[in-house]
Amino acid sequence: xxDLAILGLLTEQELHGYELRKRVAELLGSARGALSFGxxxxxxxxxxxxxYVKAVEANTxxxxxxxxxxGSLKGELAAFRTRHPIPKRGGRxxxxxxxxxxxxxxxxxxxxxxxxxxxxxxxVKVAFCRHLVPTERLELFERRRAxxxxxxxxxxxxxxxxxxxxxxxxxxxxxxxxxxSAVSDLAWVDELIAAERADLPEEIx
Amino acid sequence: xxDLAILGLLTEQELHGYELRKRVAELLGSARGALSFGxxxxxxxxxxxxxYVKAVEANTxxxxxxxxxxGSLKGELAAFRTRHPIPKRGGRxxxxxxxxxxxxxxxxxxxxxxxxxxxxxxxVKVAFCRHLVPTERLELFERRRAxxxxxxxxxxxxxxxxxxxxxxxxxxxxxxxxxxSAVSDLAWVDELIAAERADLPEEIx
DNA sequence: GTCATCATGTAAGCCGTTACATGATTGC
DNA sequence: GCAATCATGTAACGGCTTACATGATGAC
Numbered sequence: 039x040x041d042l043a044i045l046g047l048l049t050e051q052e053l054h055g056y057e058l059r060k061r062v063a064e065l066l067g068s069a070r071g072a073l074s075f076g077x078x079x080x081x082x083x084x085x086x087x088x089x090y091v092k093a094v095e096a097n098t099x100x101x102x103x104x105x106x107x108x109g110s111l112k113g114e115l116a117a118f119r120t121r122h123p124i125p126k127r128g129g130r131x132x133x134x135x136x137x138x139x140x141x142x143x144x145x146x147x148x149x150x151x152x153x154x155x156x157x158x159x160x161x162v163k164v165a166f167c168r169h170l171v172p173t174e175r176l177e178l179f180e181r182r183r184a185x186x187x188x189x190x191x192x193x194x195x196x197x198x199x200x201x202x203x204x205x206x207x208x209x210x211x212x213x214x215x216x217x218x219s220a221v222s223d224l225a226w227v228d229e230l231i232a233a234e235r236a237d238l239p240e241e242i243x
Numbered sequence: 244x245x246d247l248a249i250l251g252l253l254t255e256q257e258l259h260g261y262e263l264r265k266r267v268a269e270l271l272g273s274a275r276g277a278l279s280f281g282x283x284x285x286x287x288x289x290x291x292x293x294x295y296v297k298a299v300e301a302n303t304x305x306x307x308x309x310x311x312x313x314g315s316l317k318g319e320l321a322a323f324r325t326r327h328p329i330p331k332r333g334g335r336x337x338x339x340x341x342x343x344x345x346x347x348x349x350x351x352x353x354x355x356x357x358x359x360x361x362x363x364x365x366x367v368k369v370a371f372c373r374h375l376v377p378t379e380r381l382e383l384f385e386r387r388r389a390x391x392x393x394x395x396x397x398x399x400x401x402x403x404x405x406x407x408x409x410x411x412x413x414x415x416x417x418x419x420x421x422x423x424s425a426v427s428d429l430a431w432v433d434e435l436i437a438a439e440r441a442d443l444p445e446e447i448x
Numbered sequence: 449g450t451c452a453t454c455a456t457g458t459a460a461g462c463c464g465t466t467a468c469a470t471g472a473t474t475g476c
Numbered sequence: 477g478c479a480a481t482c483a484t485g486t487a488a489c490g491g492c493t494t495a496c497a498t499g500a501t502g503a504c
Contacts, residue, residue, distance in 0.1 A: 284456065
């Protein structure tokens with residue numbers, strides 16, 4: 039899940055660890071307190087070793103005279119300086135990372151891999167699902183929909199199986215709120231699916 | 244959090260591990276796939292060692308027969324089984340646990356301890372908050388309210404700080420849903436608080 | 449006789465955290 | 477000169493999961 043978030047963020051923009059942490063925190067929402075450096079930096083090192091990201095610029099107070107040639111991306115050269123203004127304030131040397139082509143393939147693989155997705159992972163997948171083709175996106179959403187529907191069915195089953203006075207007030211409030219959340223999540227996924235379907239040509243769906 | 248759930252469930256009823264697992268799963272809602280035995284059993288052992296729970300009944304189908312020890316492995320096993328008879332239906336011998344007085348004090352301490360509560364822990368605390376006195380409950384709810392309000396404020400701040408076309412469709416959908424969830428959670432806590440206040444005599448609040 | 453379910457446990461490992469160590473720069 | 481912020485990393489530890497080991501019972 040961390041890998042997913044890091045690779046996803048690096049497709050948008052080259053970033054150094056400290057900044058990446060902020061973005062991850064923002065992405066995951068405040069529900070989950072900021073990610074620690076103790077897991078971020080090792081993760082970056084691991085991804086670099088695997089060839090999915092590479093250090094693009096390893097500091098500096100003194101600005102680089104030349105932009106490292108990265109080949110064919112249009113506007114790269116022009117955009118570089120504005121993307122990385124020399125910071126006037128703060129800090130030690132930064133290590134700025136960018137994603138590699140292997141990293142992009144890896145991101146795609148992580149996004150489209152099947153298997154159960156927990157709530158947090160699904161959120162991150164949604165955040166970067168523009169990297170999927172429409173049918174893959176639909177698949178992702180529909181797998182999620184099925185999971186949520188199961189969840190809700192279990193709620194209903196559990197609620198039905200209880201004689202009605204049995205729960206105390208707080209337990210009841212809790213279960214009701216849980217159910218309401220599940221319903222809301224399901225409705226949201228349904229919206230995503232509907233929007234996605236609307237964009238597909240009729241023959242496919 | 245596991246401790247909280249186990250102790251809370253055992254105040255209602257004596258239970259063995261296998262059953263406890265089902266109850267915990269039901270309590271936490273299906274959002275979080277069933278707790279594994281690999282964490283439940285060690286937790287029970289730890290709690291027993293600490294004197295918070297005790298094995299009440301190591302099993303029972305009272306069978307008076309006594310088998311003399313034969314010295315062979317099979318004989319020893321047979322004798323063991325006679326000393327620890329098997330349950331009436333299904334399965335291997337059960338170890339039924341009950342909560343001790345120290346365990347009840349521990350539960351109260353866990354419920355009322357300050358410090359940050361994550362979403363899951365808050366849910367479990369609500370589930371068993373009948374063990375708190377009204378003012379302690381209010382404190383719990385209000386600390387949670389404050390956390391959620393901060394969270395929401397951060398959302399608003401983040402939303403305001405973005406030029407409006409900048410987010411892609413999926414990222415926007417994600418943030419909107421996150422915000423909606425936070426709003427819903429906050430409203431729920433507000434309900435809990437209002438209900439609690441209604442039960443307090445006016446002089447206190 | 450073998451499969452599903454009930455039942456308890458151990459061992460290995462993943463994923464993340466906190467705490468620690470280091471160091472540059474800005475602002476007071 | 478000191479605190480705050482920016483910045484990178486390591487080490488120890490915690491909590492929970494998966495996979496494994498063991499075993500009884502009832503149903504088919």
